[in-house]
Amino acid sequence: MRAMSNPDLIYLSAFEAGRRFRNRSLSPVELLDALIDRYEGVGDTVNPFADRYFEEARKRARKAEEAFAKTDGPPGPLEGIPLAVKDMSNIAGQRTTDGSIVYENAIQSETDPDIQRLIDAGANVFARTTCPEFGWLYTTQSRMWGVTHNPWKEGVSPGGSSGGSAAALAAGVTTLATGSDLTGSIRQPASQCGVVAYQAPYGRIPMVGSGSFHDYCHLGPMTRTVADCALMANLMSGFDPRDHNSLVDSMELPTSGYDASGMKIAFSMDLGMYEVSDDVKRETLNAVDALISGGAEVEEIPIEWAEEVVRLAHGSQEFLFAGYLNEIVAKHGEIVSDYVCELVETANSFTADDYRRSLSLSGEIWRDRLGPLFQRYDAFITPTTTCPDIPASGWQKSTIEINRKKVTDTETSMTAIWNMFGRCPVIAVPSGFADSGVPTGIQIVGRPYDDPTVFHIAGALEAHKPWAYYQGCYPISK
Amino acid sequence: MSSADLELCYMSAGQVLTLFKSKALSPVEYLENLIKRAEETEPTINAFAFTWFEEAMGQARMAEATYVSGNVDARQLEGLPIAIKDEMDIEGQPMTNGSLYLKDNISTETHYAVQRLLDAGCIVHARTTTPEFSCSGTADSRIHGTTHTPWKHGYTCGGSSGGSGASLAAGSTPLATGSDIGGSIRIPAACCGVVGFKPPYGRNPDNTAFAFDMYAVMGPMSRAVGDAAMMQNILCGPHPLDNASIRPKYVLPDTYDDIKGLKIAWSLDLGFFEVDEHVRNNTLATLDVLKDLGAELVEVDFGWSAEADRATQNYLDHLFGGYIKEMVDTDPSLASPWAAYCADASGKSTAADFYAAYEMQQTMSRRVGAIMDEHYAFICPTMTYHEIPADQYPGDPVVINGKTVDPLYGWCMCHPFNMLGRIPVLSVPSGIGGNGLPTSIQITSRHLDDERVFRIGTALEKAQPWLDIPARRPSV
Numbered sequence: 025m026r027a028m029s030n031p032d033l034i035y036l037s038a039f040e041a042g043r044r045f046r047n048r049s050l051s052p053v054e055l056l057d058a059l060i061d062r063y064e065g066v067g068d069t070v071n072p073f074a075d076r077y078f079e080e081a082r083k084r085a086r087k088a089e090e091a092f093a094k095t096d097g098p099p100g101p102l103e104g105i106p107l108a109v110k111d112m113s114n115i116a117g118q119r120t121t122d123g124s125i126v127y128e129n130a131i132q133s134e135t136d137p138d139i140q141r142l143i144d145a146g147a148n149v150f151a152r153t154t155c156p157e158f159g160w161l162y163t164t165q166s167r168m169w170g171v172t173h174n175p176w177k178e179g180v181s182p183g184g185s186s187g188g189s190a191a192a193l194a195a196g197v198t199t200l201a202t203g204s205d206l207t208g209s210i211r212q213p214a215s216q217c218g219v220v221a222y223q224a225p226y227g228r229i230p231m232v233g234s235g236s237f238h239d240y241c242h243l244g245p246m247t248r249t250v251a252d253c254a255l256m257a258n259l260m261s262g263f264d265p266r267d268h269n270s271l272v273d274s275m276e277l278p279t280s281g282y283d284a285s286g287m288k289i290a291f292s293m294d295l296g297m298y299e300v301s302d303d304v305k306r307e308t309l310n311a312v313d314a315l316i317s318g319g320a321e322v323e324e325i326p327i328e329w330a331e332e333v334v335r336l337a338h339g340s341q342e343f344l345f346a347g348y349l350n351e352i353v354a355k356h357g358e359i360v361s362d363y364v365c366e367l368v369e370t371a372n373s374f375t376a377d378d379y380r381r382s383l384s385l386s387g388e389i390w391r392d393r394l395g396p397l398f399q400r401y402d403a404f405i406t407p408t409t410t411c412p413d414i415p416a417s418g419w420q421k422s423t424i425e426i427n428r429k430k431v432t433d434t435e436t437s438m439t440a441i442w443n444m445f446g447r448c449p450v451i452a453v454p455s456g457f458a459d460s461g462v463p464t465g466i467q468i469v470g471r472p473y474d475d476p477t478v479f480h481i482a483g484a485l486e487a488h489k490p491w492a493y494y495q496g497c498y499p500i501s502k
Numbered sequence: 503m504s505s506a507d508l509e510l511c512y513m514s515a516g517q518v519l520t521l522f523k524s525k526a527l528s529p530v531e532y533l534e535n536l537i538k539r540a541e542e543t544e545p546t547i548n549a550f551a552f553t554w555f556e557e558a559m560g561q562a563r564m565a566e567a568t569y570v571s572g573n574v575d576a577r578q579l580e581g582l583p584i585a586i587k588d589e590m591d592i593e594g595q596p597m598t599n600g601s602l603y604l605k606d607n608i609s610t611e612t613h614y615a616v617q618r619l620l621d622a623g624c625i626v627h628a629r630t631t632t633p634e635f636s637c638s639g640t641a642d643s644r645i646h647g648t649t650h651t652p653w654k655h656g657y658t659c660g661g662s663s664g665g666s667g668a669s670l671a672a673g674s675t676p677l678a679t680g681s682d683i684g685g686s687i688r689i690p691a692a693c694c695g696v697v698g699f700k701p702p703y704g705r706n707p708d709n710t711a712f713a714f715d716m717y718a719v720m721g722p723m724s725r726a727v728g729d730a731a732m733m734q735n736i737l738c739g740p741h742p743l744d745n746a747s748i749r750p751k752y753v754l755p756d757t758y759d760d761i762k763g764l765k766i767a768w769s770l771d772l773g774f775f776e777v778d779e780h781v782r783n784n785t786l787a788t789l790d791v792l793k794d795l796g797a798e799l800v801e802v803d804f805g806w807s808a809e810a811d812r813a814t815q816n817y818l819d820h821l822f823g824g825y826i827k828e829m830v831d832t833d834p835s836l837a838s839p840w841a842a843y844c845a846d847a848s849g850k851s852t853a854a855d856f857y858a859a860y861e862m863q864q865t866m867s868r869r870v871g872a873i874m875d876e877h878y879a880f881i882c883p884t885m886t887y888h889e890i891p892a893d894q895y896p897g898d899p900v901v902i903n904g905k906t907v908d909p910l911y912g913w914c915m916c917h918p919f920n921m922l923g924r925i926p927v928l929s930v931p932s933g934i935g936g937n938g939l940p941t942s943i944q945i946t947s948r949h950l951d952d953e954r955v956f957r958i959g960t961a962l963e964k965a966q967p968w969l970d971i972p973a974r975r976p977s978v
Contacts, residue, residue, distance in 0.1 A: 237863040239716070239746075265875040265948060268867035268924050272950045273750060347857025376851045380824045384711035386745070391709060395743035445745050472740065473749035 033058040034196035035493045038105045038252045039279070041199060045092050045104055052088040052104025055199070056081060056150060059106055063151075063197040066500050071172045072182070072192035074111040074152040075119065081106070081150030088146065100146030101259065107147040108198040110189050111169075112159050113139050113243070114233070115149065123157040123166040123185075125359045126352060137230045137267070138243050138260040139202065145259050153188030153201060155209075156419075157361045158349065162212055162433050163418045164188055167361045173416045174216055175499035176462050181414040181433075183213030189246045190217035194463075194492075194499055200256060201246040206235075207341050208408075208439025210244045211452035211467055215408035218454040218463030218492050220253045220482070221246045225473045226446040227271040229257070230264035237269065240341060240443040248493050250483045253451065254279045257475075275475050282483020285319025289481065290401040294410070296327040297334065298438055299426045301411040307456030307464040308407045314489035315405075315481065322405070329393055330441065333385060337440040339374045340382035346371030363419040370420075386444050394445060398471045403481055408465040410436045412458050439467065447472035451482045454491035463492070503535075503542060505972070511539045511673030512969055514726035515582055515733075518676055522569055522581055529565040529581030533558060533627060536583055540628070540674040543978045547659070548649045549668035550628040551588040552596060558583060558627035565623065578736070580623035585675040587663050588629045588646070589636050590616050590720065591709065600632040600643040600662075602836040603829045614707040614744060615720055615737040616679065622736050630665025630678055635826045638840035639689050639914055640894045641665060650892045651693050652976035654938050658890045660693030662686035666723045667694035671969070672978055677733055681720040683712065684818050685884075685916025688929035688944060691723060692884035695931045695940030695968060695976070697959070698723045699730045700916075702950050703923035704748040706734075707741030714746060715821060717920040725969050727930065727959040731756075734952075752950075758957040762796030766958070767877040769801065774808045775915055776902040777886040780935025785883050788932040788943055791966050792881075792958070800877065805869050806918065813862035814921040815911055816855045823848025843896040843910075859921075867922050874925075874948035879958050884929045884942040887913040915944065924949035928959045931968040940968075 033055060036044075044050035060078055067073060088104030114120050114132040121127045135143070143149065157166040164172035164187025172187050174180040175195035182191035186203030190213035193201050203210035205223050214221035226239045235241030245256030254277040262274045291312055294300045300308075312322050349368045353360060397404065411426045414433050423430045442450045449470045454463050468485075470478040492498065503511075510532065513521075521527035537555050544550060565581025586592060589599045591609035598604045612620070620626070631646040641649035641664025651659040652672040659668040663680030667690030670678055680687035682700045691698030699721045712718035722733035731754045739751030768789055771777050777785075793799050827845035830837045837845065874880060887902045890913060899906045900913055911917060919927045928945045935941050945962075947954035969975050 232864075232868070234861050234864050237716070237860045237867070239714075265871045266868055268863070268871060268922055268949050270949075271748065343853050344857055344860070347853035347855070350854060371853070374853075376820055376849065376853070376856065377824055379853075379856065380821050383714045383821065384825070387708075387711045387713035390713070390745040391743045395745065399742045447745050471742075472745050472747070 030058050031196065031498055034062045035248065035498060036199065037249045038102065038199050038247070038255060041105060042101070048092060052085040052148065053082065056085040056106050056148065059197055059199070066175070066195050066197065069173060069178060070175050070191050070195045071170055072153055072188045072195060072197060073108065074121065074154050074169050074188065076151045078150060081148050084148045088148065100144065101255070102142060103146030105147050106199045107142055107149050108151045108153045108189060108192045108201040109139055109149050110186055110202050110204060111152045111155050112204050113202060115139055118152070121168055122159060123155040123168050125168050126356045128168065137232060137264045141259050142256065147200065151198065153186070153192055155185045155188060157364050159185035159204065159206065159209060160367060161185060161363065161419055162208070162437050163414060163416060165417050167359070171417050174462060176218065177460060179416055180412070180460070180462050181216060181416045181418060183216030185209040186246060187213045190214055190219055193217065193219040193246060193248055196498060200252060203244055203246045205242040205244060205443065206240050207338060207443050208437045210242065210246060211408050211439050211450060212437045214246060214452040215465030216412055216463065219246060219248050220250055221452045222253050222257050223442065223450040224257060224261060224475065225449050227269045228275065229260045230267035230270035232266045236267050239446045242446065250282065250453065250479060250486050251279045254479050277475055277479050282480050282487065284315060284481045284484035287320045287402045287477070287481060288400070289315065289320050289322045290325045290397060290404045291322050292325060292327045292406050295330040295406060295438060295441070297331045298410045298435065299429050299431055300407060301426045301458070303458040304407050304410055304464050308466055311455040311466050311485060311489060312405070314485055318484035318488045320481065320484065329389065333389055333444065334441055336378065336382035336385055337444040338434065340379050342367065342371035343374040343379050367420065390445060402477050404469045405466055406438050408438060408452050408467045410438060412462040412464055413460050442467065442469055449475040449478050451478045453482045453485055503538060507535050507538070508673065510535050512725065512975060515676040515724065515729040516726065519579065519582060523576065525569055529562040529569070530559065533562040533583055533625070536627065536674055539672065543652065543672040543674055546650065546655060546978050547652050547668045547672055548647055549630055549665040549672060549674065550585070551598070551631045551646050551665060552629040554627055558625045561625045565625070577623035579619065582624050582677065583627040583675060584619055584624040585628045585630045585666060585669050585678040586616055586626050587632055587666055587679050587681060589632050589681055590679060592616060592626065595629070598645055599636060600634045600646055601829070601841070602645050603832065605645060611709060614709050614741045618736050628669065628675065630663065630669055632662045632664065634838040634841040635829065636662035636681065636686055637822065637826055637844045638662065639685065639910060640890060640892065642893045643838045648893045651939065652978045653695065653940055656892055657888070657939060658693055658892045658894060660690030663723060664690045667691055667696055670694060670696040670723060670725050671976055677729060678723045679720060680723045681718070682920065683715070683718040683822055684920050685914045687721050687723060688884050688916045688927060689914050691929040692940070692942035693888060696723060696725050697727055697730045698929045699734055700919065700927040701734060701738065701952065702926050704746050705752060706737040707744035707747040709743065713744050716923045717818065719923070727956060727963045731956050752952060754953055754956055758960045760795065761792065761958055761961045763798070764878040765798045765800060766792060766879050766881060767800050767802040767873055768881040769804065770883065772882055772915055772918065773804060773806050774811065775886045776905050776907055777883060778902055780888065780937055781883045781886055781941050784933035784935060784941040785943055788962065788966065789881065792962065795961055795965055802873050804873065806866060810862050810866050811911065811918065813859045814917050816851050817859040818917065819847040820851035839896050863921050870922060871948070879945055879947045879954050881943050881945055883915055884944045885914050888935060888939040888941065889937060919944070919946060926952040926955050928955040930959050930962060
């Protein structure tokens with residue numbers, strides 16, 4: 025492992041990099057080279073990347089450099105900005121493996137609309153990021169890509185399934201990244217690695233794959249700053265006729281001037297059911313204090329109804345997923361990771377009636393509990409995970425000890441409930457560090473389709489309690 | 503009933519409100535007329551499950567006073583009677599959903615969209631019949647009996663919002679509500695020769711357990727296209743207690759341009775339905791009318807198959823049927839035949855069926871999305887065959903063009919647009935068949951572009967009017 029040569033470059037925000045490209049104090053080639061150099065140093069340890077396209081990317085960076093050198097016409101808003109795309113999104117001509125040997129030759133014929141928009145804006149896709157097989161786990165390990173580690177602590181999970189993206193951002197090997205989320209796969213890795221991620225309301229960011237009719241399913245940006253996250257979300261959002269559920273009305277998120285003063289925020293430490301570790305509690309309360317310093321009014325509220333909701337939020341997804349995986353396992357049982365076979369077994373115990381119950385329960389809970397709550401509060405905050413110390417090679421049946429109680433790694437992610445209520449915007453931001461040195465995080469949930477509010481709160485938190493990277497605090501710095 | 507009084511019964515809601523405002527007509531006088539009409543037609547058609555005529559008269563007198571006092575407090579629909587389907591809650595009123603299981607059920611809250619109608623000044627003078635749990639394409643239940651189309655006794659008014667369709671066609675209400683999970687607004691609109699709008703999922707808020715079911719919506723039913731648009735603008739918009747209701751509110755315009763030069767795609771059978779001659783002839787004639795108005799008509803192939811159809815049915819059988827089964831299992835002796843049929847069809851779906859339904863939705867929508875993107879709108883029949891007995895029994899075969907089709911899904915072309923639930927669908931009459939029964943078309947557009955279907959519906963209504971003169975009305 026090499027010492028980090030130029031932290032100022034590899035941890036630059038996209039906004040700052042773009043500004044420096046425009047005033048020509050930095051070239052897209054220089055930035056890309058610094059990131060690749062960093063990858064050469066830490067890639068073997070962290071393992072954030074799946075396929076890499078460094079040489080093609082260097083060519084595009086040189087073109088971007090030329091574009092900035094010319095005076096005719098302004099380059100795109102992400103011109104020359106390095107972007108790492110999760111190995112579950114499609115790019116024409118590249119393979120998407122979904123973290124599985126089953127798809128090791130699955131070359132794609134079309135590019136997903138959200139990724140296409142980022143590319144059209146000038147983003148330079150130079151690598152694909154690792155995920156667990158079929159995106160299932162809260163860790164990132166597969167037969168296809170091996171184990172991905174948390175840059176803040178080797179052996180600890182970077183989260184999953186967008187674990188490669190989160191690890192790449194934290195390790196300083198990319199400027200921007202993308203993720204996807206079915207029960208927390210954008211937000212949980214963001215929390216584990218101390219970065220920012222956004223789950224937009226269902227339909228805001230178009231999707232043309234099989235998840236497009238599934239309101240738990242989201243694509244979203246992953247970044248190190250709130251403004252970068254807004255910048256990416258603005259580009260990825262908007263109507264696409266190919267996605268039947270894509271919303272017509274566009275929503276412009278603020279990229280500056282974040283202000284949470286006067287906002288009324290509800291807060292729950294554990295949704296009345298999760299076992300939360302002491303250090304996560306401490307960091308969450310610190311974040312709450314920072315928001316209060318930012319002028320927000322934060323009120324802790326009791327939640328007594330979440331247990332069945334959370335159980336069905338997870339179970340319903342396992343049920344649907346089993347419909348897909350049964351066939352895969354029957355055909356390719358020999359080459360899939362062990363946890364895939366285990367998952368199918370568990371999922372098959374969930375019945376179609378349970379699935380129906382998950383739909384009607386979500387209607388009831390919103391009507392009776394969450395709807396009234398959001399009439400009183402502008403946003404709702406909980407920790408993202410209950411304890412970040414999850415082993416990197418863990419899976420759904422791994423046990424973790426919190427407050428001397430044994431829980432599974434699934435029970436450490438407080439995220440799935442917000443997939444059930446997928447029209448609520450949710451931004452995940454860092455809250456601090458656990459005693460182990462691994463980051464902790466909170467989720468800020470807004471009213472359905474009210475995206476700007478959560479950005480204002482996240483931006484206020486960033487201003488009052490800046491997280492890593494701003495503070496010269498980087499992982500693997502020695 | 504005198505012909506002048508009958509004219510009043512068939513007047514559009516928009517015109518009635520204009521007369522209220524100009525004090526040329528009193529809400530009391532108007533409601534008296536409707537009640538008289540209901541008394542005349544109900545013994546034959548049986549559209550109303552419950553009536554609230556006395557309470558409604560009391561409200562009409564208050565509305566009259568509001569208008570007389572100079573109208574400053576008059577709300578948008580002040581004093582306008584409306585019939586609400588016996589499937590939507592109104593606090594303090596019975597809501598049986600056509601079922602003996604719910605015969606003593608009194609609602610403890612009001613459906614969010616219905617509340618908006620009440621807040622706009624509507625008077626609920628009647629609740630309309632629906633089959634048990636609103637689960638069939640007819641309106642026939644043990645609790646409410648059989649509802650007939652006003653056009654021909656013995657034939658169905660369609661379902662499930664059957665009483666709503668029948669009362670509109672009979673002239674006993676100017677507006678009615680419907681709900682639609684597999685065609686339940688559009689089927690009765692077609693069987694009764696009236697207008698029904700299935701809004702895109704997420705437009706109109708819902709308080710029921712189906713709020714998260716992307717197949718299920720509620721929407722307006724009326725005689726005039728403009729009335730449906732006016733009503734839809736009231737029903738629509740985000741509600742804090744429905745997570746899926748889309749923000750911001752979508753507002754339909756008051757007026758529409760002509761359709762000259764618009765490229766309209768069409769299909770007679772969506773590639774796999776059996777369509778009878780009456781529906782075929784009237785659909786083609788209606789397409790000619792649109793062509794005469796300057797539209798460019800293009801026949802298209804969605805590339806759908808019976809397999810796609812089956813995927814929709816699996817989904818509905820399971821999710822919707824499962825809800826019914828839960829009720830029926832408590833005491834099977836109370837169930838109507840269709841409820842028993844749906845309960846029986848449920849519970850057979852596997853995780854693979856569900857996953858396949860989601861995949862099929864995606865596959866179908868990609869193809870439709872591409873076609874809709876190239877065309878302003880798409881038109882197909884609402885129903886393929888209208889000669890369904892009012893008391894259709896699940897075991898009786900339905901035969902179209904000599905072919906036996908599915909008794910529940912085989913004669914309605916509606917459910918694919920529940921599977922693609924974001925598509926707006928306006929069902930409007932296309933004429934009267936040689937069998938004396940009305941036929942209809944579905945006007946659809948790309949998803950979430952409601953204005954388009956109303957633009958075409960408005961143009962068609964002007965060129966090929968329905969229910970406007972006695973000769974084009976049913977004689978009950």
